[in-house]
Amino acid sequence: MPLKDTGTDQLIKAAAKRLLFSEGKLHATTQDIADAAGMNRSALHYYYRTRDQLISQVFQESMTVLSLKLDQAMLSDHPFPKKVDELMDIYLTEMSEFPYEETFMVTEMNRAGHTLISKIKEGPVVSFLAEVAAEMEAGNIEKMNPVHFLINLFSLLSYPIIMSPLYQQFFQLSKNDFGKILAERKELVYRMLFKI
Template identity: 25%
Template structure:
């Protein structure tokens, strides 16, 4: 009889892989360690995921499927631009603190395999900027914010939120901070980033 994949086992594997990838990164993670943590043998792990890359992609998709709908909901709700910036920043930073491997993985995958990200854009809940663009255009026309394109504003939000996680070792070295204080720095950025961006577009 052919083996069938069990959802509980698959869930255990993804949870174990997330923990190992988070602790060791993609390069440092070992399939044997993931199998041990999941409470299965390596052969069983390879039956579910033939390679570490495929397992990493599955962990990424699982995490991204939780984050993307949250961000999309914020972009498309009826709140003000100011509240959107605050909510987006707070949600993103909270999520990445829990899944710190994600930003580097996204950059790695974009460079290595652009089609992988294109596949994600087809999934339900992938962030859609159309309503955000209309809202920005209307706020600019009504004199509520300084002239800026929605695309440039969104890139500013992403850049200020993502870079500190991508450059964690550099930032820790430059600021002479340890891991605990780095986490506090990132928590503080929830208000720092949103205030910085809001003040940059607000008409005084």
């Protein structure tokens, strides 16, 4: 059996990621992905026997890259407000480029169970939550269970992006105008989380 070409493999995964996470075609078939990659379906099946194998690989790689970036920000030696700013930048960049990634994750978890997500490293999160608790004790942020701080941070950023098609229609905003609203979110969320 000939060796698989890594360039072709990357092309397949990039096409799948674009269709699923950028364009929101959550039920894209292997034929759809093959077409987007500019190949026939049998060539795609040479690399990935099933859609589930391909999707799992694409999702795991995407989550690994994002987790590494978030972990680095959480473990950096920057002051806490700067860490939060970095986390927001990383998350908003990811969500802007791949707005359907979280919707896909929830959809697939409900369909396939929790096997889609590998174990998250606890060290960076535990360390960050300890810093959250210290900031609360210092009076810099409102006291609550530190887990709520992290949930609030990501929820306040992701929900408007996930719901953007509905909000654009509801508020009769163009994609560009809604993009301006989203650009304001970072400062707004920052002020909500900190006592500014």
